[in-house]
Amino acid sequence: MRRFAPILIALSSAVAIFAAPGPASATASVCSFTAHTWDPDPAGTNVRSEPNASATILTKLPQEAGEGDAAFSPEFEVVGYENGWFRIRNVAVDQYGERPERTIFEGPGWISAKLVTFSINNPHLREAPDPSARILTELVGDDWGPDSATVRKVHDCSGTFADVTLETPDGAEHRGWVTGLCGNQVTTCP
Known part of the structure:
Protein backbone atom coordinates (compact mmCIF):
# COMPACT_ATOMS: atom_id res chain seq x y z
CA MET A 1 0.00 0.00 0.00
CA ARG A 2 2.87 2.38 0.77
CA ARG A 3 4.08 2.52 -2.84
CA PHE A 4 0.56 3.47 -4.01
CA ALA A 5 0.16 6.30 -1.47
CA PRO A 6 1.43 9.08 -3.84
CA ILE A 7 -1.00 7.93 -6.53
CA LEU A 8 -3.90 7.92 -4.08
CA ILE A 9 -2.96 11.38 -2.83
CA ALA A 10 -2.80 12.73 -6.40
CA LEU A 11 -6.17 11.19 -7.26
CA SER A 12 -7.82 12.52 -4.11
CA SER A 13 -6.40 16.00 -4.86
CA ALA A 14 -7.86 15.91 -8.37
CA VAL A 15 -11.24 14.84 -6.98
CA ALA A 16 -11.12 17.65 -4.37
CA ILE A 17 -10.76 20.25 -7.13
CA PHE A 18 -14.18 19.33 -8.43
CA ALA A 19 -15.90 19.05 -5.04
CA ALA A 20 -19.28 20.74 -4.39
CA PRO A 21 -20.89 23.12 -5.10
CA GLY A 22 -21.79 22.27 -8.64
CA PRO A 23 -20.96 18.95 -10.20
CA ALA A 24 -18.18 18.83 -12.77
CA SER A 25 -18.75 16.58 -15.72
CA ALA A 26 -16.32 14.09 -17.13
CA PHE A 118 -4.67 37.05 -17.95
CA SER A 119 -1.30 38.04 -19.30
CA ILE A 120 1.05 35.64 -21.05
CA ASN A 121 4.68 35.48 -19.97
CA ASN A 122 6.00 32.70 -22.18
CA PRO A 123 6.78 33.61 -25.82
CA HIS A 124 5.93 30.19 -27.30
CA LEU A 125 2.52 29.51 -28.83
CA ARG A 126 2.44 25.71 -29.02
CA GLU A 127 0.52 23.02 -30.89
CA ALA A 128 -0.45 21.16 -27.68
CA PRO A 129 -0.41 21.71 -23.89
CA ASP A 130 3.09 20.32 -23.48
CA PRO A 131 6.39 22.21 -23.04
CA SER A 132 7.95 19.98 -25.71
CA ALA A 133 5.13 20.43 -28.25
CA ARG A 134 5.91 22.05 -31.59
CA ILE A 135 6.09 25.86 -31.46
CA LEU A 136 3.58 27.43 -33.87
CA THR A 137 4.80 31.01 -33.45
CA GLU A 138 6.92 33.19 -31.20
CA LEU A 139 5.01 35.92 -29.39
CA VAL A 140 7.68 38.59 -29.78
CA GLY A 141 8.19 41.60 -31.99
CA ASP A 142 10.78 44.35 -32.33
CA ASP A 143 9.24 46.31 -29.47
CA TRP A 144 6.80 43.91 -27.77
CA GLY A 145 6.75 40.59 -25.93
CA PRO A 146 4.21 37.91 -25.00
CA ASP A 147 2.55 40.04 -22.30
CA SER A 148 1.50 42.48 -25.06
CA ALA A 149 -0.70 39.86 -26.78
CA THR A 150 -4.46 40.27 -26.23
CA VAL A 151 -6.42 37.11 -25.50
CA ARG A 152 -9.57 37.20 -27.68
CA LYS A 153 -11.01 33.79 -26.75
CA VAL A 154 -10.17 30.86 -24.50
CA HIS A 155 -11.07 27.49 -26.02
CA ASP A 156 -9.83 25.15 -23.26
CA CYS A 157 -7.13 24.75 -20.63
CA SER A 158 -5.02 21.92 -19.34
CA GLY A 159 -2.80 22.26 -16.28
CA THR A 160 -0.84 25.49 -16.65
CA PHE A 161 -1.68 25.84 -20.36
CA ALA A 162 -4.61 27.56 -22.11
CA ASP A 163 -5.77 27.06 -25.71
CA VAL A 164 -6.37 30.63 -26.87
CA THR A 165 -7.04 32.79 -29.87
CA LEU A 166 -5.01 35.94 -29.41
CA GLU A 167 -4.03 39.08 -31.24
CA THR A 168 -0.48 40.38 -31.24
CA PRO A 169 0.34 44.12 -31.36
CA ASP A 170 1.15 43.83 -35.07
CA GLY A 171 -2.53 42.92 -35.69
CA ALA A 172 -1.96 39.22 -36.42
CA GLU A 173 -4.35 36.65 -34.96
CA HIS A 174 -3.03 33.30 -33.74
CA ARG A 175 -4.44 30.21 -32.05
CA GLY A 176 -2.53 27.74 -29.91
CA TRP A 177 -1.55 26.67 -26.42
CA VAL A 178 0.24 29.13 -24.13
CA THR A 179 1.65 28.85 -20.63
CA GLY A 180 3.14 31.32 -18.18
CA LEU A 181 -0.36 32.65 -17.52
CA CYS A 182 -0.60 35.42 -14.93
CA GLY A 183 -3.50 37.16 -13.21
CA ASN A 184 -1.32 39.90 -11.69
CA GLN A 185 -2.50 43.33 -12.90
CA VAL A 186 0.53 45.37 -11.83
CA THR A 187 3.51 43.43 -13.10
CA THR A 188 4.22 40.26 -15.02
CA CYS A 189 4.51 37.03 -13.07
CA PRO A 190 7.81 35.15 -13.10
Whole structure:
Protein backbone atom coordinates (compact mmCIF):
# COMPACT_ATOMS: atom_id res chain seq x y z
CA MET A 1 0.00 0.00 0.00
CA ARG A 2 2.87 2.38 0.77
CA ARG A 3 4.08 2.52 -2.84
CA PHE A 4 0.56 3.47 -4.01
CA ALA A 5 0.16 6.30 -1.47
CA PRO A 6 1.43 9.08 -3.84
CA ILE A 7 -1.00 7.93 -6.53
CA LEU A 8 -3.90 7.92 -4.08
CA ILE A 9 -2.96 11.38 -2.83
CA ALA A 10 -2.80 12.73 -6.40
CA LEU A 11 -6.17 11.19 -7.26
CA SER A 12 -7.82 12.52 -4.11
CA SER A 13 -6.40 16.00 -4.86
CA ALA A 14 -7.86 15.91 -8.37
CA VAL A 15 -11.24 14.84 -6.98
CA ALA A 16 -11.12 17.65 -4.37
CA ILE A 17 -10.76 20.25 -7.13
CA PHE A 18 -14.18 19.33 -8.43
CA ALA A 19 -15.90 19.05 -5.04
CA ALA A 20 -19.28 20.74 -4.39
CA PRO A 21 -20.89 23.12 -5.10
CA GLY A 22 -21.79 22.27 -8.64
CA PRO A 23 -20.96 18.95 -10.20
CA ALA A 24 -18.18 18.83 -12.77
CA SER A 25 -18.75 16.58 -15.72
CA ALA A 26 -16.32 14.09 -17.13
CA THR A 27 -15.60 16.57 -19.95
CA ALA A 28 -14.25 19.29 -17.63
CA SER A 29 -10.54 20.07 -18.01
CA VAL A 30 -8.34 20.42 -14.93
CA CYS A 31 -6.38 23.70 -14.95
CA SER A 32 -3.94 25.52 -12.68
CA PHE A 33 -3.21 29.24 -13.18
CA THR A 34 -4.32 32.68 -12.01
CA ALA A 35 -6.52 35.18 -13.85
CA HIS A 36 -8.73 38.19 -13.20
CA THR A 37 -12.10 39.46 -14.34
CA TRP A 38 -12.63 41.71 -17.30
CA ASP A 39 -16.28 42.58 -17.13
CA PRO A 40 -17.65 45.97 -18.24
CA ASP A 41 -20.94 45.37 -16.36
CA PRO A 42 -21.03 47.81 -13.41
CA ALA A 43 -23.32 45.35 -11.58
CA GLY A 44 -20.44 42.88 -11.34
CA THR A 45 -19.66 39.38 -12.54
CA ASN A 46 -21.89 36.41 -11.75
CA VAL A 47 -20.26 33.32 -10.28
CA ARG A 48 -22.54 30.34 -10.88
CA SER A 49 -22.99 26.90 -9.36
CA GLU A 50 -22.59 25.13 -12.71
CA PRO A 51 -21.07 25.97 -16.11
CA ASN A 52 -24.13 27.54 -17.70
CA ALA A 53 -25.91 30.90 -17.71
CA SER A 54 -29.09 29.56 -16.09
CA ALA A 55 -27.34 28.01 -13.06
CA THR A 56 -27.80 29.48 -9.59
CA ILE A 57 -25.74 32.62 -8.90
CA LEU A 58 -23.49 31.93 -5.91
CA THR A 59 -22.08 35.47 -5.67
CA LYS A 60 -21.33 38.60 -7.71
CA LEU A 61 -17.76 39.81 -8.05
CA PRO A 62 -17.27 43.58 -8.05
CA GLN A 63 -16.20 45.20 -11.30
CA GLU A 64 -13.17 46.82 -9.66
CA ALA A 65 -11.86 47.58 -6.20
CA GLY A 66 -10.01 50.83 -5.52
CA GLU A 67 -9.99 54.10 -7.40
CA GLY A 68 -8.31 55.57 -10.48
CA ASP A 69 -4.95 53.99 -11.30
CA ALA A 70 -5.28 51.92 -8.12
CA ALA A 71 -8.49 50.18 -9.28
CA PHE A 72 -8.07 46.47 -9.85
CA SER A 73 -10.51 43.71 -10.67
CA PRO A 74 -10.78 40.55 -8.58
CA GLU A 75 -8.12 37.87 -9.09
CA PHE A 76 -8.58 34.13 -8.62
CA GLU A 77 -7.27 30.65 -9.21
CA VAL A 78 -8.58 28.83 -12.29
CA VAL A 79 -8.96 25.11 -11.54
CA GLY A 80 -11.13 23.90 -14.42
CA TYR A 81 -12.75 24.62 -17.76
CA GLU A 82 -15.90 23.34 -19.44
CA ASN A 83 -17.82 24.60 -22.48
CA GLY A 84 -16.73 28.24 -22.25
CA TRP A 85 -16.74 28.42 -18.44
CA PHE A 86 -13.87 28.55 -15.94
CA ARG A 87 -14.13 26.88 -12.56
CA ILE A 88 -12.58 29.32 -10.06
CA ARG A 89 -11.76 29.57 -6.37
CA ASN A 90 -10.04 31.88 -3.86
CA VAL A 91 -11.19 35.20 -5.33
CA ALA A 92 -9.30 38.14 -3.82
CA VAL A 93 -9.67 41.94 -3.96
CA ASP A 94 -7.57 44.87 -2.73
CA GLN A 95 -4.51 43.06 -4.03
CA TYR A 96 -2.40 46.17 -4.54
CA GLY A 97 -4.12 48.95 -2.62
CA GLU A 98 -3.59 50.42 0.79
CA ARG A 99 -5.89 47.83 2.35
CA PRO A 100 -4.74 44.23 2.81
CA GLU A 101 -5.79 41.60 0.30
CA ARG A 102 -8.95 39.78 1.30
CA THR A 103 -10.73 36.75 -0.05
CA ILE A 104 -14.31 37.54 -1.07
CA PHE A 105 -15.26 34.10 -2.41
CA GLU A 106 -13.56 30.82 -1.60
CA GLY A 107 -15.51 28.78 -4.13
CA PRO A 108 -15.51 26.84 -6.18
CA GLY A 109 -17.85 28.37 -8.72
CA TRP A 110 -18.11 28.93 -12.48
CA ILE A 111 -17.55 32.15 -14.43
CA SER A 112 -17.94 32.75 -18.17
CA ALA A 113 -14.55 32.58 -19.91
CA LYS A 114 -15.60 35.67 -21.89
CA LEU A 115 -15.22 37.69 -18.66
CA VAL A 116 -11.77 36.42 -17.71
CA THR A 117 -8.33 37.58 -18.77
CA PHE A 118 -4.67 37.05 -17.95
CA SER A 119 -1.30 38.04 -19.30
CA ILE A 120 1.05 35.64 -21.05
CA ASN A 121 4.68 35.48 -19.97
CA ASN A 122 6.00 32.70 -22.18
CA PRO A 123 6.78 33.61 -25.82
CA HIS A 124 5.93 30.19 -27.30
CA LEU A 125 2.52 29.51 -28.83
CA ARG A 126 2.44 25.71 -29.02
CA GLU A 127 0.52 23.02 -30.89
CA ALA A 128 -0.45 21.16 -27.68
CA PRO A 129 -0.41 21.71 -23.89
CA ASP A 130 3.09 20.32 -23.48
CA PRO A 131 6.39 22.21 -23.04
CA SER A 132 7.95 19.98 -25.71
CA ALA A 133 5.13 20.43 -28.25
CA ARG A 134 5.91 22.05 -31.59
CA ILE A 135 6.09 25.86 -31.46
CA LEU A 136 3.58 27.43 -33.87
CA THR A 137 4.80 31.01 -33.45
CA GLU A 138 6.92 33.19 -31.20
CA LEU A 139 5.01 35.92 -29.39
CA VAL A 140 7.68 38.59 -29.78
CA GLY A 141 8.19 41.60 -31.99
CA ASP A 142 10.78 44.35 -32.33
CA ASP A 143 9.24 46.31 -29.47
CA TRP A 144 6.80 43.91 -27.77
CA GLY A 145 6.75 40.59 -25.93
CA PRO A 146 4.21 37.91 -25.00
CA ASP A 147 2.55 40.04 -22.30
CA SER A 148 1.50 42.48 -25.06
CA ALA A 149 -0.70 39.86 -26.78
CA THR A 150 -4.46 40.27 -26.23
CA VAL A 151 -6.42 37.11 -25.50
CA ARG A 152 -9.57 37.20 -27.68
CA LYS A 153 -11.01 33.79 -26.75
CA VAL A 154 -10.17 30.86 -24.50
CA HIS A 155 -11.07 27.49 -26.02
CA ASP A 156 -9.83 25.15 -23.26
CA CYS A 157 -7.13 24.75 -20.63
CA SER A 158 -5.02 21.92 -19.34
CA GLY A 159 -2.80 22.26 -16.28
CA THR A 160 -0.84 25.49 -16.65
CA PHE A 161 -1.68 25.84 -20.36
CA ALA A 162 -4.61 27.56 -22.11
CA ASP A 163 -5.77 27.06 -25.71
CA VAL A 164 -6.37 30.63 -26.87
CA THR A 165 -7.04 32.79 -29.87
CA LEU A 166 -5.01 35.94 -29.41
CA GLU A 167 -4.03 39.08 -31.24
CA THR A 168 -0.48 40.38 -31.24
CA PRO A 169 0.34 44.12 -31.36
CA ASP A 170 1.15 43.83 -35.07
CA GLY A 171 -2.53 42.92 -35.69
CA ALA A 172 -1.96 39.22 -36.42
CA GLU A 173 -4.35 36.65 -34.96
CA HIS A 174 -3.03 33.30 -33.74
CA ARG A 175 -4.44 30.21 -32.05
CA GLY A 176 -2.53 27.74 -29.91
CA TRP A 177 -1.55 26.67 -26.42
CA VAL A 178 0.24 29.13 -24.13
CA THR A 179 1.65 28.85 -20.63
CA GLY A 180 3.14 31.32 -18.18
CA LEU A 181 -0.36 32.65 -17.52
CA CYS A 182 -0.60 35.42 -14.93
CA GLY A 183 -3.50 37.16 -13.21
CA ASN A 184 -1.32 39.90 -11.69
CA GLN A 185 -2.50 43.33 -12.90
CA VAL A 186 0.53 45.37 -11.83
CA THR A 187 3.51 43.43 -13.10
CA THR A 188 4.22 40.26 -15.02
CA CYS A 189 4.51 37.03 -13.07
CA PRO A 190 7.81 35.15 -13.10
